[in-house]
Amino acid sequence: MFKPSQSSHCIHPQSCPGAHGHVRRGYSALAGLLIGAFSIAGIASCATAGPYNPSNLAPAQLAQVQQICHSVIGIPVGIGLSTDCVANLSGSAAALIQARTHGVALDEARRTCLGKGLAAGDPALPVCELSSTSDHGAPAADAAAVQIDISGLTPPAKSYFNASFDEVRRREQMACARLGYDPINGSFAKCVTSLDSALFASQHVMQ
Numbered sequence: 001m002f003k004p005s006q007s008s009h010c011i012h013p014q015s016c017p018g019a020h021g022h023v024r025r026g027y028s029a030l031a032g033l034l035i036g037a038f039s040i041a042g043i044a045s046c047a048t049a050g051p052y053n054p055s056n057l058a059p060a061q062l063a064q065v066q067q068i069c070h071s072v073i074g075i076p077v078g079i080g081l082s083t084d085c086v087a088n089l090s091g092s093a094a095a096l097i098q099a100r101t102h103g104v105a106l107d108e109a110r111r112t113c114l115g116k117g118l119a120a121g122d123p124a125l126p127v128c129e130l131s132s133t134s135d136h137g138a139p140a141a142d143a144a145a146v147q148i149d150i151s152g153l154t155p156p157a158k159s160y161f162n163a164s165f166d167e168v169r170r171r172e173q174m175a176c177a178r179l180g181y182d183p184i185n186g187s188f189a190k191c192v193t194s195l196d197s198a199l200f201a202s203q204h205v206m207q
Contacts, residue, residue: 064148
């Protein structure tokens with residue numbers, strides 16, 4: 001004779017014998033699937049994240065700055081000091097690149113204004129130049145095209161940590177020169193001082 005199973009009499013599954021075990025297993029399986037999904041999303045996010053680029057330099061320029069920190073300053077790749085070096089020199093490089101591209105824009109603006117009949121010494125000339133650069137600005141491609149000199153670079157015989165104070169200062173000066181700063185300008189000294197301060201602070205973080 002047919003006897004209905006116990007489960008067929010359960011209107012509410014939670015009240016059935018053994019149902020709590022099934023529910024718990026169901027929650028565990030769901031949690032596992034969610035954790036797996038989040039883990040995959042996290043891995044994908046890390047995989048697509050770009051390299052550390054605090055000043056948004058063009059990829060080639062960022063690689064050149066990284067090379068300077070490694071082959072001029074002598075900092076091994078992959079340590080915190082290297083990251084801080086890249087961050088500081090990236091900022092100095094971005095400032096110089098902006099100044100250069102702005103200078104190019106000013107040159108173009110001057111030619112444009114001179115073409116309009118304005119002459120050197122005319123009070124209206126600088127107003128015309130500034131208006132032209134404000135309206136048009138320097139092309140974004142100009143900034144990305146600026147190259148940083150890394151020709152002939154090889155890591156120094158002594159790492160940054162084994163170099164003397166005078167040698168470190170010489171390397172800092174060379175790093176700023178490689179970026180394109182001219183030693184006869186005040187901005188060169190600012191670049192060197194900024195880099196020296198950043199490297200010092202990186203090694204003397206307050207506990």
